[in-house]
Each structure stands twice: as C-alpha cells, then as structure tokens.
Amino acid sequence: MIYLLRHGETVANREGRLQGRSDAPLTLNGVAQVRAIGALLREQVAEPSGFSVVSSPLGRARRSAVIVCQALGLDPRTVTCDPRLAEISFGDWDRLTVPEVEAAAPGAWARREADRWTFAAPGGESYALLAARVGEWLKTQPVEARLIVVCHGAVSRVMRGLYAGLPPAECVKLTQNQTNLYRLSGGRIETLKARLDPGAWPP
Amino acid sequence: MIYLLRHGETIWNVERRLQGRKDSPLTLRGISQARAVAGLLRDLINDPSTFTVVASPLARTWQTAVIVSQSLGLDCRAIRFEPRLQEHHFGLWEGLTWQEIEARFPDLWEQRRADKWAFEAPGGESYARVAARVRSWLDEQSADSRLIVVGHGLAGRVLRGLYGSLPQAEVMEMLEPQGSLYRLAEGTIAAFQAEPD
Numbered sequence: 153m154i155y156l157l158r159h160g161e162t163v164a165n166r167e168g169r170l171q172g173r174s175d176a177p178l179t180l181n182g183v184a185q186v187r188a189i190g191a192l193l194r195e196q197v198a199e200p201s202g203f204s205v206v207s208s209p210l211g212r213a214r215r216s217a218v219i220v221c222q223a224l225g226l227d228p229r230t231v232t233c234d235p236r237l238a239e240i241s242f243g244d245w246d247r248l249t250v251p252e253v254e255a256a257a258p259g260a261w262a263r264r265e266a267d268r269w270t271f272a273a274p275g276g277e278s279y280a281l282l283a284a285r286v287g288e289w290l291k292t293q294p295v296e297a298r299l300i301v302v303c304h305g306a307v308s309r310v311m312r313g314l315y316a317g318l319p320p321a322e323c324v325k326l327t328q329n330q331t332n333l334y335r336l337s338g339g340r341i342e343t344l345k346a347r348l349d350p351g352a353w354p355p
Numbered sequence: 356m357i358y359l360l361r362h363g364e365t366i367w368n369v370e371r372r373l374q375g376r377k378d379s380p381l382t383l384r385g386i387s388q389a390r391a392v393a394g395l396l397r398d399l400i401n402d403p404s405t406f407t408v409v410a411s412p413l414a415r416t417w418q419t420a421v422i423v424s425q426s427l428g429l430d431c432r433a434i435r436f437e438p439r440l441q442e443h444h445f446g447l448w449e450g451l452t453w454q455e456i457e458a459r460f461p462d463l464w465e466q467r468r469a470d471k472w473a474f475e476a477p478g479g480e481s482y483a484r485v486a487a488r489v490r491s492w493l494d495e496q497s498a499d500s501r502l503i504v505v506g507h508g509l510a511g512r513v514l515r516g517l518y519g520s521l522p523q524a525e526v527m528e529m530l531e532p533q534g535s536l537y538r539l540a541e542g543t544i545a546a547f548q549a550e551p552d
Contacts, residue, residue, distance in 0.1 A: 163431045166431075175414070177414070177417050177418035177420075177421040177422075177431075178418065178421070179425060179431075180422060180425045180426070183386055183422075187383075211378075211380070214380050215380040215381065217380075218366060218380040218382060218383075219383060219386075222382060222383045223383075228366050228380075228382070229366065229370065
C-alpha cells in the first residue's frame with residue numbers, strides 16, 4: 153500500500169515557475185496543505201509506525217516529509233530519500249515561467265504540451281524518461297510494503313499512471329493537486345481530499 | 356536599524372548536528388518560531404513595507420525568510436540574499452554531533468579548545484574569517500537602512516558582537532536562541548523574546 157502526496161505549495165509554484173530540479177521554500181499555504189494531508193493520513197492510518205516515509209531528495213519534498221512525520225508522530229530521521237523520486241528535470245527551463253520559456257524558445261512550450269511524453273526541454277527529461285526511473289522504483293517495492301511517498305507533480309502522475317496501467321496520453325494529464333492524497337492499493341487508486349481548515353493555522 | 360533573527364529549529368538542530376553550509380528542513384516548531392518572530396516584528400514595526408528582508412542564501416534561512424515575509428505581508432520575491440551572512444563553514448565536521456567530532460578528531464578537538472577564534476575545521480573556516488566577511492557586510496550598511504536579517508546561530512553571534520564591539524570571548528559564549536529577535540540600532544542591541552504560538 154502506497155500513500156502518495158505532492159509537496160506543499162512553494163514560492164515558485166505561486167509565481168508560476170517551473171521548478172524541476174531547482175528548489176524553493178514552502179509558502180505558509182504550502183505548510184498548511186501538508187499539515188492538512190498529515191491530518192488526513194492520521195485518520196486513514198491506524199498504525200503510523202507500520203509505515204515508512206520515502207521522499208524525493210529535493211528540499212521542498214523533504215520539508216514536506218518532515219511535516220507529515222511530525223503530524224503522524226513519526227521520527228523525521230527515519231525518512232529515506234530516493235533520487236528516482238526527484239521531479240522531472242526541465243533542464244535549461246528550470247526556474248523559468250512559461251512566458252519566459254516562450255520568449256527564449258518561441259513555439260517550444262506548445263510542442264511540449266502537444267507531446268509531453270516524448271518531449272524533453274533542453275538538458276531536461278521527457279515523461280518517458282521519468283517513467284523509466286519511477287517505474288524502476290515502483291517495481292522493486294514489495295506488495296506488502298506500507299509506504300508514504302512524498303514527491304512531485306509529474307512524479308505523482310507517472311507513478312499513478314504506471315500503477316493503473318494508463319496509456320501515456322492519459323498519464324500526462326492526470327491531476328496533481330497539492331491537497332490530494334492518493335492511495336495505491338490492491339491495483340486500485342483512490343483519491344482522498346485533505347480539508348484545508350482556515351482556522352487550523354497557526355496552531 | 357537591523358532586526359536580526361535566526362532561522363527556525365531544524366531537524367539537525369534537534370539532533371544537535373553541526374549544520375554549517377549543509378542544511379536540513381525546519382521542524383513544525385521551527386515554522387512556529389518563524390511565525391512568532393514575525394508577530395514580534397509586527398508589534399515593533401509600524402510599517403513593514405519600509406523594511407527590506409535580507410537572508411543568508413541557505414535553505415533554512417530562505418524558508419524562514421519566506422515565512423516572515425508572508426506573515427508581514429511582504430513580497431517573498433523582494434528577499435535579498437547575502438552570502439557573507441552564511442553560517443560558519445565547518446567543512447568535514449558538518450553533519451556530525453560535537454560528541455562524534457570529539458571522538459573522531461581528538462587532536463583537532465583539543466586544538467579548537469585551545470584557540471576557538473583562530474581554529475579552522477578541515478575544509479572549514481575560523482571565527483576570525485566569519486568575522487571578516489560579516490564585518491565587510493556590516494560596514495556597507497548605512498545608519499538609516501531598515502533591514503530584517505534572517506541569519507544563523509554562530510554568524511548571528513558574530514554580527515551582534517561586531518555591532519556591539521564585544522570581546523571575542525563574549526561572542527563565543529553568547530546564546531543563539533531561535534524564536535528571538537535582536538534590534539541593532541543606535542549603537543545598542545535590544546533582545547526580544549517571542550512565545551511560539
């Protein structure tokens with residue numbers, strides 16, 4: 153069983169910047185999102201200590217993983233990082249907004265949107281390449297594993313697509329909401345929605 | 356006028372590991388501390404928009420600066436980064452606890468005890484070098500500048516020491532609390548304590 157979540161909102165998300173392998177701090181909204189998912193996990197998981205938390209090595213995922221651990225009463229030192237769960241690389245486009253990409257390479261973003269699966273930004277990765285490394289990680293997880301995976305938008309899409317055996321064209325269009333928690337279990341994917349209680353923060 | 360705070364508590368702070376130029380994420384307590392200091396700043400400052408937030412470029416100070424900026428209604432994109440305010444570089448010792456360092460580097464440990472100000476860990480820097488770069492930054496600040504500085508424990512002590520012309524021995528004995536705020540103005544240093552909510 154895998155519970156899958158994306159990191160909370162970052163400053164770069166709010167500015168509409170592609171992050172890829174670059175990193176940015178969580179916003180206060182991002183912190184609240186991850187806390188809300190932590191509360192949802194606490195409702196879902198009877199015995200958090202039976203779960204391992206695995207994170208992408210990127211800072212925004214690790215910062216989110218610490219918040220999840222603390223919400224569940226788990227020791228943040230037990231979080232493991234797996235580089236195969238790092239976000240898709242946008243290469244030269246990391247940190248840019250879409251208008252900035254358009255200004256640097258007219259038409260390139262439209263080509264990417266028309267074929268996300270095979271298109272790779274200069275020096276970056278395609279979804280197909282991403283799927284290869286995420287798939288390698290996924291197939292080495294035992295069926296009885298109990299994991300909470302903290303990762304990224306594109307990684308989450310690909311993992312769900314691979315798990316459900318979706319065709320590439322559908323996989324690249326899956327949702328990647330920052331308050332959704334996905335449960336991958338018994339060959340099925342369930343979407344759980346965290347409730348962002350405006351009164352819940354500050355605690 | 357400079358308001359100086361340290362980043363919030365991190366995982367390595369809890370584990371009592373030396374961070375230096377390495378980094379670890381803020382804990383929930385660290386996030387609350389940053390918010391609490393922002394609350395103090397709101398009480399002390401009439402118009403936050405007249406202040407500039409300056410942060411060490413390390414991730415824990417950047418994250419803390421974002422929390423402070425957002426809490427004060429300031430634009431996170433206006434945060435300025437100052438490498439000279441980065442934490443003391445501990446080289447090979449980073450990631451270790453003091454106990455581990457003492458066990459693995461007994462001779463160097465003794466050397467450091469004998470002269471902390473001049474000592475450099477392998478690949479790291481000394482208090483003296485930190486003081487030189489912090490001094491070069493401080494000297495550039497004008498008397499009428501209005502800054503909120505998000506820095507580090509050791510480099511923050513050095514900054515306070517330089518501002519107050521304190522002896523080296525005192526700088527090495529100062530506290531470096533999280534959730535506290537120092538005001539460096541008109542030649543004096545005032546300390547304020549936030550109660551994390």
